[in-house]
Amino acid sequence: MSAELLTQDEIDATVRPIEQARCLPGRIYHDDQIYAAEMERIFSREWVAVFPAAKLPRRGDYTTLELAGRPLLFVRDNAGAIRCYSNVCRHRGMQVALGEGNQRAFQCGYHHWTYNLSGELTNAPEMPEMLQCGIALPEIHTSVWQGVVFVNFRDDAPDLHQQLSKLGALLEPWNADTLELLYERPYACDWNWKVMFENGIETYHILGTHRASLEDATPTHISYGAPGDNRNYAEVHLLFDPNAGELFPVDAVVPPLPDLPPWASEKFVYFAIYPNLILSQTPDGLQTYITIPHSSEESTFTWAYITNPDAKESPNYEKFKRAQEDFADLVQGEDEVCCRPVQASMKSGDYLPGPYNQRELSVWAFHRWYVHRIADGTEATATW
Numbered sequence: 001m002s003a004e005l006l007t008q009d010e011i012d013a014t015v016r017p018i019e020q021a022r023c024l025p026g027r028i029y030h031d032d033q034i035y036a037a038e039m040e041r042i043f044s045r046e047w048v049a050v051f052p053a054a055k056l057p058r059r060g061d062y063t064t065l066e067l068a069g070r071p072l073l074f075v076r077d078n079a080g081a082i083r084c085y086s087n088v089c090r091h092r093g094m095q096v097a098l099g100e101g102n103q104r105a106f107q108c109g110y111h112h113w114t115y116n117l118s119g120e121l122t123n124a125p126e127m128p129e130m131l132q133c134g135i136a137l138p139e140i141h142t143s144v145w146q147g148v149v150f151v152n153f154r155d156d157a158p159d160l161h162q163q164l165s166k167l168g169a170l171l172e173p174w175n176a177d178t179l180e181l182l183y184e185r186p187y188a189c190d191w192n193w194k195v196m197f198e199n200g201i202e203t204y205h206i207l208g209t210h211r212a213s214l215e216d217a218t219p220t221h222i223s224y225g226a227p228g229d230n231r232n233y234a235e236v237h238l239l240f241d242p243n244a245g246e247l248f249p250v251d252a253v254v255p256p257l258p259d260l261p262p263w264a265s266e267k268f269v270y271f272a273i274y275p276n277l278i279l280s281q282t283p284d285g286l287q288t289y290i291t292i293p294h295s296s297e298e299s300t301f302t303w304a305y306i307t308n309p310d311a312k313e314s315p316n317y318e319k320f321k322r323a324q325e326d327f328a329d330l331v332q333g334e335d336e337v338c339c340r341p342v343q344a345s346m347k348s349g350d351y352l353p354g355p356y357n358q359r360e361l362s363v364w365a366f367h368r369w370y371v372h373r374i375a376d377g378t379e380a381t382a383t384w
């Protein structure tokens with residue numbers, strides 16, 4: 001038990017039944033020691049979502065990011081698989097690739113060592129003997145699930161598809177691997193990653209924060225939370241009010257995917273997949289919301305939408321795309337109005353942990369998942 005990170009009283013207050021439970025202390029949203037423990041015990045151990053696979057559709061497409069302090073390079077290789085390498089040159093440590101783009105090989109900018117799409121060293125100026133040494137960029141486990149790329153730093157990473165099998169079966173009709181990227185919108189956040197993630201997984205705030213965007217179509221009073229598989233994810237159900245108008249004009253809608261279950265047109269379901277992915281369905285695709293932490297008080301929240309490849313043929317496609325991007329900006333703008341002051345309050349030391357509303361069941365479930373990992377740093381079996 002790491003009493004210095006969370007006290008037993010703080011843990012006990014959160015893991016009680018939701019009616020009697022209290023939120024976690026404000027310290028977890030800004031303390032650097034807690035952040036370091038999160039990187040070690042959560043982001044270096046769990047499967048972590050990074051981006052939709054459709055972001056890298058062609059061979060040689062690549063992107064880079066830093067996760068838990070480690071520079072990573074993601075590329076679609078010559079066999080069509082997405083692979084993740086340590087983005088640290090095997091010579092003297094420069095990052096082998098920067099930003100994103102398309103490359104047939106990666107030439108390090110420092111002394112021009114070159115690596116192929118399989119991560120193998122193929123050129124080392126003035127040092128050809130290096131090519132005989134089997135030098136390659138270390139590879140990190142990846143798994144693509146529902147069109148989303150995940151990474152896991154552990155040698156003994158569990159099977160992600162098995163871990164999320166219940167939800168995978170539910171979403172099978174969407175054929176996520178066939179969907180194409182409609183948009184990806186990263187939002188820089190000067191608040192803790194959990195402030196952002198928790199905001200995205202409860203419906204209680206729709207009645208206040210999202211009056212202009214969501215409250216008419218998916219009002220708080222008919223929404224509800226559900227426990228998911230009681231382990232890896234929870235659910236948030238936003239039912240469409242049958243008396244409300246449509247969220248989007250009819251000429252900004254593309255044909256739905258075939259053979260979806262009836263519930264798909266009755267509500268949005270947001271699946272809160274710990275620690276950092278929110279996934280929701282639409283009649284024509286899937287939306288992903290991924291939070292990447294950068295420090296105790298900085299993160300990036302990226303909205304993306306992957307759709308039916310036939311959507312491009314629709315005369316409504318351009319209007320659809322613009323309407324969806326504008327909607328993302330509107331909703332995110334509304335959330336930012338709340339997240340920034342919440343971060344300031346957490347940092348002030350004046351926050352007294354409050355109760356959970358029933359519509360915040362996902363936040364409570366996430367907090368229980370979280371304390372089991374932060375409190376002892378092991379694969380603690382959840383007790384609920």
Ligand code: FES
Nearest residue numbers: 089091092108111
């Ligand atoms: S650090 Fe990459 S070639 Fe020298």
Ligand SMILES: [Fe+2]
Nearest residue numbers: 199200209335
């Ligand atoms: Fe929100």
